[in-house]
Amino acid sequence: MSGDLSEYSKIDNIMKNHSLEESALISILHEIENLYNYLPDWALRHISEKLNISMIQVYGVASFYDAFHLKPRGKHLIRVCKGTACYLRGATQVFEALERELGIKEGETTRDQKFSLQSVHCLGACALAPVVLIGERYFDKTSPTKIRSVLKKV
Numbered sequence: 001m002s003g004d005l006s007e008y009s010k011i012d013n014i015m016k017n018h019s020l021e022e023s024a025l026i027s028i029l030h031e032i033e034n035l036y037n038y039l040p041d042w043a044l045r046h047i048s049e050k051l052n053i054s055m056i057q058v059y060g061v062a063s064f065y066d067a068f069h070l071k072p073r074g075k076h077l078i079r080v081c082k083g084t085a086c087y088l089r090g091a092t093q094v095f096e097a098l099e100r101e102l103g104i105k106e107g108e109t110t111r112d113q114k115f116s117l118q119s120v121h122c123l124g125a126c127a128l129a130p131v132v133l134i135g136e137r138y139f140d141k142t143s144p145t146k147i148r149s150v151l152k153k154v
C-alpha cells in the first residue's frame with residue numbers, strides 16, 4: 001500500500017491527538033502499529049514531515065523497539081512458546097511443523113497475509129506446555145500432529 005488520501009487522513013487523525021513534537025513519536029508509532037499491524041513506509045515518511053524530524057530518526061526508533069514492525073504482518077500472529085517448559089515438551093517440533101505447514105520461517109508472513117510466525121519466551125502457561133498463541137487465543141498441549149487442526153480453528 002502506498003497510502004492513498006484516506007489512509008493519510010487516518011494518520012493525520014492519530015496525530016491530532018498528540019503534540020507535533022518529537023517526544024510524541026513513540027505514542028504515534030504505537031497507534032499506527034495498532035492500526036495496520038505494522039508501520040508502513042509511507043506513514044513513516046508522513047510522520048517525519050509532520051514532526052519535522054529526519055527519516056533516519058524515525059527509522060531509528062521504529063527499528064529499535066520489538067513492539068514495532070517494518071514489514072506487513074499476517075492477519076493472525078502465531079506465537080510459539082520456546083520457554084524451558086515448552087521446549088522440553090517439544091516446542092521446537094511444533095514450531096517446525098508450523099513452518100512446514102505454512103511454508104514460512106521465523107518472522108515471516110504467508111503470501112496470503114493470513115499468518116505470521118514468531119517464537120517467544122514463556123507465555124505464562126507452563127503447565128499446559130507446549131503452548132501456541134494465535135492472536136489472543138491459547139492452544140495448549142500442542143504437538144506437530146495437532147497443528148493442522150489448530151490452524152483450521154483460526
Ligand code: FES
Nearest residue numbers: 081083086123125
Ligand atoms: S515455557 Fe511456555 S508457557 Fe512457560
